[in-house]
C-alpha cells in the first residue's frame with residue numbers, strides 16, 4: 177500500500193533523470209501520511225522524515241532508474257534500524273532474578289506476566305509471580321487464576337496493602353517456591369498520579385529489579401511518547417512489551433517509544449490466550465507500520 | 468504568539484501539529500486546517516486568540532451536529548456495553564450502575580464476560596459498591612444464554628435498567644464479533660426495541676485504530692454512544708472526535724478515574740477548551 181503509493185509518486189517523474197525538490201516533497205508527504213496513520217508520534221515522524229530526506233537526496237537515489245523503490249528501501253531500512261535489534265534478551269542475573277511490569281491501566285500487564293512466566297519456564301527457568309496490584313477489584317484473583325491455569329506459583333497477600341512488603345516477602349519466599357525468577361505484576365497507573373509513580377520508583381529502589389518492562393497497548397496513539405518518557409524518567413525501564421498486536425493496529429508506538437527513550441521493544445503480545453510472548457522483529461514491525 | 472501577526476503557513480503547521488498530537492487524525496486535522504486557512508487567508512493579520520477561538524467554534528460545531536440518543540423507555544431500559552480489551556467497560560458499568568442507583572432506579576448487571584480470568588469477581592465487586600444486583604452463570608457456554616436469562620428475569624420483575632457487560636474483543640476476531648452479534652439478537656428477542664443504548668467504550672489513549680474499532684463494532688451491533696475513558700491521563704482522546712466526525716457516533720460519557728463517581732456527561736465546550744490548551 178505505502179510502497180505502491182510511493183511508486184506512483186515517482187512514476188510521474190520517470191525518465192526525467194534528476195529528482196527535483198518537489199518530487200522529494202511529494203514523496204515525504206506520502207511517507208508522513210503512512211507514519212501518522214500508523215500512530216507514529218508527530219515529532220518522531222518529522223525527525224524520521226528529515227533523516228530519510230537527507231538519504232533520499234543522496235547520489236544512489238538521484239542516479240537510480242527507480243527512485244521510488246530506492247526511497248521505499250531507505251524508509252524500510254531506516255525504520256528497522258531505528259527500532260533496535262531483535263534479541264528479546266532480558267537481564268536475568270540475581271538470585272532470584274527480578275522482573276517488574278509497569279504501565280497504564282488496562283495495557284495488558286497481568287496477562288503479559290503470565291505469558292512471560294510461561295516462556296521463562298519453557299526456557300528452563302523456574303518462575304513465580306507476585307500480585308502487587310492491591311487496588312483493582314479482583315486483580316489478585318485474576319493473577320492467581322492465571323497462575324493456576326498455567327501451573328505457575330503466585331505469591332499474594334489479600335490483607336497487605338503495602339506493595340513493597342508483598343514484594344519483599346515474595347522474594348524471601350522464592351526459595352520455598354524453589355523459584356529462580358520473580359515476576360512482579362503492578363497496578364495500572366497514570367503518569368500524572370505522583371503517589372502511584374512514587375510507588376514504582378520505591379519498588380525499584382528497594383528491590384533493584386534487573387529487568388523492568390513497560391507494557392504498552394499496541395493501539396496507543398500520540399500519547400505513547402509522553403507516557404513512555406514519564407515511565408522512563410521514573411523507573412528507567414529496560415524493555416517494552418507491546419500488547420494486543422494480534423489486532424490490526426499498525427503499532428507506530430513501537431517507533432515512538434524507541435525514538436524517545438532509546439529502549440527497544442522486546443516482545444509483542446499476540447492474543448488473550450496465555451502463550452509465550454512473540455519476540456520483536458524490527459523489520460517485520462517496519463513493514464507493519466508502513467502498511 | 469502574542470499581538471497581531473500575519474497568518475502564515477507556519478501558524479497553520481502549528482495548528483496541524485496540535486490537532487494531530489491530540490489524535491484527531493490526518494483527515495479531520497486537514498479538514499479543519501483548510502477551514503481555518505480559508506477564514507484567515509495567508510498574511511491576514513491575526514492574533515492567536517482569534518485563531519484558536521475560531522478553531523474552537525468549528526470543533527464544537529462538529530461535536531454538536533449529532534445529538535445524543537435520549538431514549539425514554541417505558542419499562543426496562545437495556546444498555547449494552549462493548550469495546551476492545553482493557554478499554555474500561557467493566558469499570559464504566561460500575562460507574563453507570565452507581566449513577567442510576569443514585570437516581571433511585573432498580574438496576575441489574577449482567578455478567579456477559581464468561582471468558583476472562585476473574586471477570587465475574589470484578590463485576591461482582593462493582594455491583595456491591597453500587598448496591599445493585601448482578602446476574603451471572605459461570606457454567607454458561609455462550610454469553611448470549613446469560614443475557615437471555617437475565618433479560619427474561621428483568622422483564623418479569625420490571626427492572627428499570629439492565630446493563631450488560633461483555634468480554635473485551637478485537638474487531639479483527641471474527642468469531643468474537645459473531646458472538647457479539649448473537650448477543651445483540653438475543654437482546655432483541657426479549658425486548659424488541661432493545662438494546663436501548665449500545666455504548667462503545669474507547670480508551671482516550673487510542674490512536675487511529677479507534678476508527679476501525681468503531682466501524683467494525685457497528686457491524687455487529689449499531690453503536691449509539693461512546694464512553695471515552697481515562698481522560699484523567701495525559702491523552703487528549705481526539706480519536707473520539709474522529710469517530711464522531713466520520714461515523715456520527717457522539718461521546719455521551721467520559722471516564723475520569725477509577726472510582727464509582729469518576730465519570731461525567733460529555734461537555735463539548737469543556738472538552739475542546741482542554742484539547743486546545
Ligand SMILES: Nc1nc2c(ncn2[C@@H]2O[C@H](COP(=O)(O)OP(=O)(O)OP(=O)(O)O)[C@@H](O)[C@H]2O)c(=O)[nH]1
Nearest residue numbers: 281282283284285286287364420445446447552553
Ligand atoms: N487480544 C489481546 N488481548 C490482550 C493481550 N494482552 C492482554 N489482553 C487483554 O487485555 C485486557 C486487559 O489485560 P490485563 O492483563 O488485565 O491488563 P492490565 O494492564 O493488567 O490492567 P490493569 O491491571 O487494570 O492496569 C484483558 O481482556 C486481556 O485478556 C493481547 O496481546 N492480545
Ligand SMILES: Nc1nc2c(ncn2[C@@H]2O[C@H](COP(=O)(O)OP(=O)(O)OP(=O)(O)O)[C@@H](O)[C@H]2O)c(=O)[nH]1
Nearest residue numbers: 281282552553554555556557558635697722723724
Ligand atoms: N485512570 C482511569 N482508569 C480507568 C478508567 N476506566 C477504567 N480504568 C481502569 O482501566 C483498567 C481496565 O478497566 P476494565 O474495566 O477492567 O476494562 P475492560 O474493558 O472491562 O477490560 P476487559 O474486560 O479485560 O476487556 C482498570 O485498571 C480500571 O481501573 C478511567 O476513566 N480512568
Ligand SMILES: [Mg+2]
Nearest residue numbers: 285286309315
Ligand atoms: Mg493488571
Ligand SMILES: [Mg+2]
Nearest residue numbers: 556557580635
Ligand atoms: Mg471487563
